Amino acid sequence: MSSAAQQEPAPLQVALAGNPNAGKTSIFNQLTGANQQVANYPGITVEKRWGNFQLGETQVALLDLPGTYSLTPFSPEERVARNALLEDNLDVVVVVVDSTQLYRSLVLLAQMMQCGVKVVLAMNMADEAQKAGQKISLQALEKHLGCPVVETVGSKGQGIDNLSQAIAKAAASNNHPILNLDQGLGAAIDRIGSLLPEEMAKSPAKDWLATRVLVGDTNIEERLKEKNGSPTLFEQAKQARQALEEERGKDIDLTLSSAYFKFAGDVLAKNLEQKPRADARAFSDNIDRILVHKFLGLPIFAAMMYGIFYLTFTLGEAPMNWIDTGFSALGTWITGLWPTGSESALQSLLVDGIIGGVGGVVIFLPNILLLFLGLAFLEDSGYMARAAFLMDRVMHRFGLHGKSFVPMMTGFGCSIPGIMATRTLENERDRLTTMLVLPLMSCGARLTVWMLLIPAFFAPAWRAPMLGFIYAAGILLAMILARLLRVSLLAGAEAPFVMELPPYRMPVGKQIFKKISERAWIYLRKAGTVILSISILLWFMTAYPKKEFYEVDHKVAQGQLSLSAEEIAGQRAYEGLRYSIAGRIGQAMEPVIKPMGFDWKLGTAMIGAFAAKEVFVAQVGIVYAMSDVDEENSDLRSQLARDYSPLVALSLMLFLLISTPCMATIALTARESGSWKWAMLQLGGLTGIAYLISVVVYNVGKLFV
Amino acid sequence: MTLLELNIGQRATITDVLGTGPVRQRLLDMGLLPASEIIMERIAPTGAPVWIRLEAMQLALRRNEATSIMVEPLASSTEVQA
Known part of the structure; x- marks a missing residue:
């Protein structure tokens, strides 16, 4: 990285941070267009998305941090976000918030401010907030927070130019917004900050580091030990913690969370000109009265799943035949290049090896595209969270998550799209468990084997029960193995299940297209x-x-x-x-x-x-x-x-x-x-x-x- | 009493958030703090998770999470849902 910097001016390092469902990815897409890459962080299931764009004369390298509710290091996503903030020398961090959820979202902004980064607040989904009657003065908010504030609608590309200008403005300024917590807490943080080892005390993230030491964050303590922190530091932090806990009659985690929410509450109390109407979500709530209804909820879900699979396999059939015909024709054409009698190894390699092998994989592309269309629709409309709500209890008994259901069902068609569909699972352990047992769902390709073997060996009356038995055996074993994985290799404290149910939204065609094409490309590249x-x-x-x-x-x-x-x-x-x-x-x-x-x-x-x-x-x-x-x-x-x-x-x-x-x-x-x-x-x-x-x-x- | 014991449609104030580690931290991060007001919206057909409302947010919690939140029901607050 540093060697490239010698030739041309280093690009501006900018990151997008925000809660899950705040629309970060749509903002990212609007800013970077096609100049972006996606991969996993090494060794974990967290997706890394980065790209670049031009800001006047300056080149900007943009990193999309995983969606998190806070910077406490409990989940892999949170650790990735936090490490980037502490180590990547970011020039500007754009905190993307859902404008209809300001109270909760401003907590992450507060933590960013403690990290000493230059912040831009992007109030996304501004159209929804306006529709709900919410009014907020951007100038007043900018003044209050000490950072640029812009309104955006990522899905429609509104406010993106303002956002770019705000990034430039923040980068050019020397203002690091400072978070002032209540007196007692602030004093304790300052005192611990002064005791930090020199390297950390000089860091812009000093307040954040001191806060984590105060609450006894083991992750930070390890870091400190590496940096030869003074041995009295932990003892002092412990005393300060106990003093605060005794004084307030509640533990430090509660005190700190309350302080962040108090900041958020104050910001809104001072700058909100008009609160959103109480019935702003009435439309969505009415839909929920039917879709997650006590009796109707499950049948509706079953019907929706059936509909998606039915469409996937019926609409997919024709294009699959075209691909099959295409590859056969290609094979025949290549075969024909060699006159009869002079067949060579190269011919066999091309026709039987390459075309046969790759063709056998590419043929599933129509299925995959259609299935992902269905899944993207479920995800972007908000129904996926409802499906998880409906299925979670059953799936959780077996160590899986409510959202595991859809990928597992998909596995009956083909394991490939099933495994790709596990991306809807946020938790790493849930995702790995689902991925590992998913091939036990008897896939479409195996059906051809059952169709050969079952009639060969079993009397007609036994054929259907036999086929049923095979499918059931796979499901049963998947459940047992998932359970076993959760008490062995993927054991560990249960990840919290606090799932947000966003209001229903009309999916945006462009975003669905992007999602599908990205996944299709991964699939094709694998085939290649x-x-x-x-x-x-x-x-x-x-x-x-x-x-x-x-x-x-x-x-x-x-x-x-x-x-x-x-x-x-x-x-x-x-x-x-x-x-x-x-x-x-x-x-x-x-x-x-x-x-x-x-x-x-x-x-x-x-x-x-x-x-x-x-x-x-x-x-x-x-x-x-x-x-x-x-x-x-x-x-x-x-x-x-x-x-x-x-x-x-x-x-x-x-x-x-x-x-x-x-x-x-x-x-x-x-x-x-x-x-x-x-x-x-x-x-x-x-x-x-x-x-x-x-x-x-x-x-x-x-x-x- | 715990959040899990609330009737559908009942309002309550959170009095305490029990537990430790990541689960508790996530509850706090979402704003499930003492003195916050919540409404029990519905329970999944299978008996869990529960669906609650907190400020502008709607959240699903598993039984485990729901039982670690202590609440005080608000008097005469039951608004019967259709």
Whole structure:
């Protein structure tokens, strides 16, 4: 960073801070336009969004801090925001507040003021506040707070120019607004401030640091120890804390929170010219009377979910067929570039490896777009919070969050959008738990496997119950595992559940479009990188080494067999796969998979299933020397029924349901969780559990069959 | 009594916020402080969370959070909801 600064003037470092739902992201989008990037902070699920824009002659680097209610370091979001404030040398911090929630929002402003940063107050959603009849004098407010104040409507792009000018004004001034807390508290903070180690005492955030020392914030104490804080400091802080607590008859946290809210209350008492009408939210409240009604609430929610999934899969079907046709046509065209008889490895790589692998992932794009359209609508309208309200008790019993419900449901379509939909969960542990167990929801790709296996092994009367059983087994196991995760790896004090229910709002098309396109792009990029490389690897494993002589050719040449050209091709494919790396791995795996009742053929097919679950069907087809196989193939079914018992089929289905989520899922989990550790745990943990369950089911089952 | 024991539509003043750590801090950050006035709006069909109103805010709290908030109901405050 510092080396770049030598060539050109350093850009102005500006951050956006604010409560969740204050509309920070829309302000961010308005300021930066397309010049922005999104990634996770390393190792955590918190999203980092940054970008830049031009302010006159000056380049501005803008950071969107995670939404927080305060700067106390309890959640990862709060820690990120606080570290940025204390360490990033920000020139200006824009505090974005919801104008209809000034009382609560001004608390964060108070804490920012203690951090000694130059602040701009952006009163967002100003249109809603005006509609509610709220009137506030901006000049009076600016004077009172000592920082620029602007009104904005992020969703409509109003007030953005004023905001830019206010940022420039704040950057140019030397004013750090000072927060004056009540006398006793202020005096204690000042006294501790004077005892801080030199480096901290000189920091603009001195008041904030002293406040945290006063309340006994362990996080700050660690920092102090690193900076060789005087040993008497903690003792002094403790005494000051106890004195205040005794004097006021309440603990220090309560005293401090009350002081911040008193500041907010004073600001409003002095500057609010007209309060909002009491019935400003009547419209939204009336909708809630129906949508979260005691009896109607749940059925309405169920109907809405059904509607979204129905639209996703029916409207998605046509474009999926187009993509499928497109990729097939591309494959055929590439195949045609080589004259018959001169097929090369490159051709096979392009057609079977790359187009097959990437095409298999891209094909889900229409589903994903439609599903995200539905989800974005639920989120931006405010209904998602209601859905979480309705579902929370059930989900919480299993260690999940009310908002986990929608991603889990989505997982029945495909784990990929499901995992991406976990972004609606603010809490890291909730999000990780949901993400890790989500692949147990039997996805659409696995349905093709059930459609092949169930009719092959079970009498018609048993087919529907069997399918139901598989889905139920996945749900049950997901619930159990979520519960277990919450008492083991993701254990820890329960995160607070204090969920705001914002009024219903009309979603803004532009913002929905942005949300969807961002997620679609992440999905496509994944298809283009990780999935592409694994596809190539898997292609290589199933295609190499090549057999030079096929036994079937030999037998046919000797007249021992007489087969049609198609049967010969099938036999060759079978021999080729058996000879390939994947085939050999399948054979080598046999001792390991035998306890589940599987042989090398199923083992080899399962290697393909790692690429994508539906590949299992094609691979089984190859090991059974069938060309052109789909799940409707009745010959393949009868061959399977001949070779395996229904018990093996059950064991196999359970294994495919639970084990090895597909590679796209693993790659996405790594990205969304911020670490490969979780992805590997998902892969290893689920596969281990699948193995255990299949072995038990097969061996116990054998006693009865 | 705790917030959880309030009837639907009942108004109350917060008298104390019990508990420790992140949960309590979040309650305080949201302005659930002694002397604040709240209204119990509704309870989810499954029995939890509860939905309350505080100033201009509407909040959902789980049973755990709701039981750590001590309240004093305001006399004759029950406005029956449709």
